[in-house]
Amino acid sequence: MIYSFQELLLLSAAAIVIDWVVGDPKWPTHPVILIGRWIGWLEQRLMTEARRSKPVAGRLLGIVLMLSTLLLSYGIMWGIVWTADAVHPWIGYAVSAWFISSTIAVKGLKDAAMLVYEPLKAGDLSKARQYVGYIVGRDTSGLSEQEVIRATVETVSENTVDAFVSPILYALIGGAPLAMLYRAANTLDSMVGYRNDKYRYFGWCSARTDDLLNLIPARIAGLLMVAAAWLIPGMSAGKAFRSVIKFAHKHPSPNSGIPEAAAAGAMGIELGGRNVYFGVASERARMGYPTRPITIEDSKSAVVLLYTVSVLIGTGVLLLWLVT
Numbered sequence: 499m500i501y502s503f504q505e506l507l508l509l510s511a512a513a514i515v516i517d518w519v520v521g522d523p524k525w526p527t528h529p530v531i532l533i534g535r536w537i538g539w540l541e542q543r544l545m546t547e548a549r550r551s552k553p554v555a556g557r558l559l560g561i562v563l564m565l566s567t568l569l570l571s572y573g574i575m576w577g578i579v580w581t582a583d584a585v586h587p588w589i590g591y592a593v594s595a596w597f598i599s600s601t602i603a604v605k606g607l608k609d610a611a612m613l614v615y616e617p618l619k620a621g622d623l624s625k626a627r628q629y630v631g632y633i634v635g636r637d638t639s640g641l642s643e644q645e646v647i648r649a650t651v652e653t654v655s656e657n658t659v660d661a662f663v664s665p666i667l668y669a670l671i672g673g674a675p676l677a678m679l680y681r682a683a684n685t686l687d688s689m690v691g692y693r694n695d696k697y698r699y700f701g702w703c704s705a706r707t708d709d710l711l712n713l714i715p716a717r718i719a720g721l722l723m724v725a726a727a728w729l730i731p732g733m734s735a736g737k738a739f740r741s742v743i744k745f746a747h748k749h750p751s752p753n754s755g756i757p758e759a760a761a762a763g764a765m766g767i768e769l770g771g772r773n774v775y776f777g778v779a780s781e782r783a784r785m786g787y788p789t790r791p792i793t794i795e796d797s798k799s800a801v802v803l804l805y806t807v808s809v810l811i812g813t814g815v816l817l818l819w820l821v822t
Contacts, residue, residue, distance in 0.1 A: 501594070501673050503670075506669065506670050507816075507819040508819055509591060509594050509595045509598060509669070511815045511816050512599075513595050513666075514811070517603065517604050517605055518604060519605075520599070521605035521606050521609060522600070522603045522606035529597065529601075530600065533681065536567060537689050538689070541563060544559045545559060552699070555699075556699025556700045559700060560700040560704060561703045563690070563700070564683075564686060564703045567682050568683060570682075571679055571681070571682035572675045572678065572679040573675075575678040576675040598669045598677050601674075602661060602666060603657070604661070604662050604804060604808045606661070607654050610653075611633075611650050611654050611797050612801075614646060614797060615797045617629065619794060623643055623646070626643075627646060630653075633649075633650070633653050634653050635688075636773040636774055637776070640774075643794075648792055651767070651792070651797060652770075654797070654801060655757045655761035655769075655803070657804075658804050658807055659715055659716045659719045659754075662808055662811075663719040663722070664711065664715035667715050667718070668711075680711055687704050687705050687707075690704050692705075693705075709751070709753060712753040716757065719756065719757050719807065720742050720757060722810055723738060723760035724738045724760060724764070725810060727760070727763075727764035730802060733765060733799075734763065734764055735764070737764065737786075738760045738763040738764035739760075739763070740763060741763025741764075742760050745762070745785035746759040746760075746785070755783070755785070758770070759786065761803060762785045763785075763786050763787060765786075765796060765800070765803075766790060767789075767790065767791075768786045770783050770784040
């Protein structure tokens with residue numbers, strides 16, 4: 499079962515449309531949920547408190563976790579697609595498109611952002627803090643209204659890479675199996691890729707693998723966000739580009755600063771600043787050329803930017819399919 503590039507283009511375009519319409523179902527059998535359960539199960543069996551403090555043991559066991567998760571995710575996905583394709587090629591296409599769509603989350607990000615937006619609009623800061631806590635890793639109990647909005651905008655912007663551009667690019671290279679491998683790597687990073695005492699060594703390999711896999715997609719996403727800003731009334735492509743050049747490298751992540759800086763510049767707001775993680779304050783580089791304070795409507799603007807990027811990629815994929 500080897501799909502041609504033209505077939506991969508059509509499957510990826512179909513997956514984008516499926517995600518726009520259906521979104522990210524929260525089923526117990528959703529592949530990302532199953533990957534997360536595997537990671538949690540294996541972590542409990544590999545890592546003990548005694549091993550966590552040992553650099554060599556922690557890193558070696560972290561490599562075991564990373565390799566086993568990626569190989570299992572790729573292998574099972576390849577087997578499912580191969581079996582479906584063996585039954586009938588069109589069943590193989592349908593299964594591939596569906597599973598590729600499960601690795602992206604444009605509609606899911608929009609829905610999550612709107613869950614925060616609605617209580618903010620109604621003046622219910624407590625509920626907004628609760629909902630933003632579902633999508634960010636920082637402590638949210640003491641966030642002000644502007645900090646809740648900033649957290650939402652930063653998450654939507656950063657996940658333009660993780661939840662859309664990266665999985666689609668890997669799907670274009672290797673179909674559903676490679677897209678699922680990427681999603682497994684990203685899930686590993688979100689679960690164990692922290693630089694705290696618990697995961698400093700054990701999560702090191704997972705964090706570095708995610709950084710490597712996002713290296714090129716993040717830069718492509720930055721350019722697409724600049725192009726999207728040029729198309730969206732009220733946004734500035736020039737400031738988005740300059741913001742990426744000036745501020746992105748100041749972010750602790752080699753990749754996350756690019757979409758965040760692009761969004762800040764495009765929207766004319768400031769992102770970054772003080773965050774609290776597991777009770778420890780962290781000062782993130784401030785990005786953008788702010789011309790105004792951040793407002794509730796900026797959550798919607800971040801979603802518009804995300805959807806415009808998805809339309810650009812979807813259009814590009816279809817055009818490539820037509821000319822190949």
